[in-house]
Amino acid sequence: MGPSVFHGAFSAFLAIVVLAPSTSYIFQNFFKMWFGIIIYGVANGFIFLPVLLSLCGPLNNV
Amino acid sequence: MNLVAVYCVFFMGSCSPIHFRSAAAGITLLCVGLSYASSFGLAQYLGGKMAGIHGVLPFLLIGIGVDDMFVISSAIDQTNPRHSTVERMRKGMMHAGSSITITTFTNAMAFFFGCTSSLDALASFCFFSGLGVLMLYFTSITIFTAFMVWDIKRQVNKKGDCCGGCFCKEDSILCCKGSCLTPRQKAYPFQGNQDDELPTEGEYINGTQKFLHQKLSKATTSTWGTIIILLIWILYLGVSIYGCMNLEIDFKTTYFISETSAIRTYVDKSDEYFKAGDIISFYVENNELEISSEENQNKLVDFMDKLESCDRCSQNWIKEKSLSSWFSGFQAFAKSLNKVRPKRNNGMNPCYKAWDDKKEVVVADKFYKCLNTYLDTQGQQDKSKIKFNEEETKITAFKMEARSVYVKSAAKEGVQLLSDINRITNTYGLGETYSFSQRYLDYETYVVFEQEAILNVALALGAVFFILIIFTANLTVTLLVLLQVALVDVFLFSLLYFWGVTLNSVTIVNITVAIGLSVDYSAHIGHAFLTIDPPTTHIDGSPTSKREQRIFKARGAIG
Numbered sequence: 167m168g169p170s171v172f173h174g175a176f177s178a179f180l181a182i183v184v185l186a187p188s189t190s191y192i193f194q195n196f197f198k199m200w201f202g203i204i205i206y207g208v209a210n211g212f213i214f215l216p217v218l219l220s221l222c223g224p225l226n227n228v
Numbered sequence: 229m230n231l232v233a234v235y236c237v238f239f240m241g242s243c244s245p246i247h248f249r250s251a252a253a254g255i256t257l258l259c260v261g262l263s264y265a266s267s268f269g270l271a272q273y274l275g276g277k278m279a280g281i282h283g284v285l286p287f288l289l290i291g292i293g294v295d296d297m298f299v300i301s302s303a304i305d306q307t308n309p310r311h312s313t314v315e316r317m318r319k320g321m322m323h324a325g326s327s328i329t330i331t332t333f334t335n336a337m338a339f340f341f342g343c344t345s346s347l348d349a350l351a352s353f354c355f356f357s358g359l360g361v362l363m364l365y366f367t368s369i370t371i372f373t374a375f376m377v378w379d380i381k382r383q384v385n386k387k388g389d390c391c392g393g394c395f396c397k398e399d400s401i402l403c404c405k406g407s408c409l410t411p412r413q414k415a416y417p418f419q420g421n422q423d424d425e426l427p428t429e430g431e432y433i434n435g436t437q438k439f440l441h442q443k444l445s446k447a448t449t450s451t452w453g454t455i456i457i458l459l460i461w462i463l464y465l466g467v468s469i470y471g472c473m474n475l476e477i478d479f480k481t482t483y484f485i486s487e488t489s490a491i492r493t494y495v496d497k498s499d500e501y502f503k504a505g506d507i508i509s510f511y512v513e514n515n516e517l518e519i520s521s522e523e524n525q526n527k528l529v530d531f532m533d534k535l536e537s538c539d540r541c542s543q544n545w546i547k548e549k550s551l552s553s554w555f556s557g558f559q560a561f562a563k564s565l566n567k568v569r570p571k572r573n574n575g576m577n578p579c580y581k582a583w584d585d586k587k588e589v590v591v592a593d594k595f596y597k598c599l600n601t602y603l604d605t606q607g608q609q610d611k612s613k614i615k616f617n618e619e620e621t622k623i624t625a626f627k628m629e630a631r632s633v634y635v636k637s638a639a640k641e642g643v644q645l646l647s648d649i650n651r652i653t654n655t656y657g658l659g660e661t662y663s664f665s666q667r668y669l670d671y672e673t674y675v676v677f678e679q680e681a682i683l684n685v686a687l688a689l690g691a692v693f694f695i696l697i698i699f700t701a702n703l704t705v706t707l708l709v710l711l712q713v714a715l716v717d718v719f720l721f722s723l724l725y726f727w728g729v730t731l732n733s734v735t736i737v738n739i740t741v742a743i744g745l746s747v748d749y750s751a752h753i754g755h756a757f758l759t760i761d762p763p764t765t766h767i768d769g770s771p772t773s774k775r776e777q778r779i780f781k782a783r784g785a786i787g
Contacts, residue, residue: 170298170301170302173298174298175749191734192281193283195729199720203741203742206723206746207742207745207748208749210716210750211746211749211750212753213457214712215754216753219757
């Protein structure tokens with residue numbers, strides 16, 4: 167699952183990078199927020215969540 | 229857009245003519261385009277309205293859509309290549325399908341809850357994106373999946389992808405000499421013989437996976453890794469909370485105007501040098517009201533007094549002596565002409581004895597005659613501020629103007645100004661009195677903003693919890709994923725502060741989006757964790773505990 171989520175996140179990142187030089191307030195704002203969403207989202211999903219899961223994740227399968 | 233296309237082309241498949249997936253990448257973007265168009269049409273048909281922020285919708289849909297389709301294609305890649313196409317699709321979709329369903333429904337729920345917002349732009353944006361996410365789901369499980377079937381058949385028949393296949397072979401330099409192909413991709417039916425042994429699951433599928441599987445997993449599941457990561461997160465959370473506390477709520481309509489435009493320069497300079505407040509107009513309208521009566525004249529004077537002194541305001545919002553009203557001008561005019569006798573030869577003075585010195589009002593009988601004289605002579609500038617009835621015998625509406633003090637923050641002072649002025653006009657105004665100024669547009673947004681924003685985020689989180697608990701049927705994982713989403717929001721709020729962005733209706737839309745997207749990232753991982761069987765055989769260097777092994781695989785390989 168990891169790589170596909172990672173690729174998805176990275177492609178979303180590429181989609182918004184083009185907004186960075188825009189002077190429009192909405193697009194600027196959008197770029198900054200998405201930058202944060204993707205970085206934090208991936209960091210939490212890939213690093214923090216697994217750590218928590220390995221500490222207290224459930225062991226039974228669904 | 230092109231960047232995304234190129235990225236998809238290169239990473240959806242692998243670098244060999246057979247495993248290259250330029251056509252599938254094209255279909256991905258086509259699906260995103262289709263769902264954008266269809267959700268847009270549907271939303272408009274259902275009465276959705278557009279605002280400036282809807283311009284960012286395509287990017288949102290690309291973000292979510294490409295993610296979903298990557299999940300599908302990689303899940304299918306990870307099935308046993310020797311099984312029949314039907315079997316492979318069945319297995320692949322079993323994993324990818326449920327994962328996508330979870331994220332789609334959480335996203336859609338979060339967005340549709342956003343529709344209940346009383347901030348119209350936010351509600352409409354949420355409506356559009358909610359439909360967009362649903363449409364993405366339909367296109368990716370129908371068009372894209374159907375295309376994948378065709379794509380697998382193509383791979384099995386060893387036919388190249390439409391572009392990559394024409395000019396290079398599997399092991400040519402253009403395809404990195406086939407070095408980036410995994411053992412699984414090199415095996416039959418793509419290459420080799422039918423009798424060759426099938427590579428085990430432990431053989432990595434591709435480079436990204438290798439990295440995530442070996443390096444990152446090992447680093448994060450070791451004792452030190454765990455401690456360091458927990459420490460970093462706690463520290464960062466502290467910093468973030470500081471940022472959140474200091475985040476300002478502010479918005480000016482002029483943000484929407486380009487920074488290089490003349491209007492923007494004017495507004496910025498006038499704010500910087502003159503700190504001028506803007507002009508507030510007060511409108512009084514009532515067909516029944518007889519302004520010439522003694523009682524109403526007193527009421528009007530009282531109203532003007534209360535406005536000028538800003539009765540019981542938290543701060544004096546109206547600049548001193550800035551209230552300009554036709555009525556004060558008229559009173560002064562009537563007073564000055566009160567004792568001027570009409571000359572015998574030269575016409576008359578309608579204002580003669582029109583002023584009652586004791587009661588300090590204009591005598592009702594002579595009110596309109598004197599007023600007409602005033603409007604024709606001294607008070608010509610007030611003519612446009614008074615509206616008479618058709619017979620011109622009675623005033624039906626009029627307006628007054630005052631200049632407000634400079635208001636720095638629309639969210640704090642602006643809201644107070646609005647409520648104070650509204651209180652005065654409601655208590656002391658005549659007939660139907662209401663006020664307006666240019667910046668009221670900014671102020672009005674924030675009257676309900678804070679409460680709305682909190683409610684909205686809470687509702688979205690509630691939706692996430694609700695859907696996750698249904699689909700995963702596991703409280704721990706649900707709570708953990710929810711924690712990630714909440715953390716991402718807290719981090720995001722603080723990022724706004726450190727990046728000099730203020731919280732306003734545009735940013736709050738993005739916060740809702742953030743919830744949707746971060747669910748995507750975390751839920752896929754959480755779901756993979758739940759559905760993976762802990763491996764029975766040991767992978768070299770892998771951690772030993774059952775939980776850690778599941779993490780290992782959830783993040784790295786099978787999903």
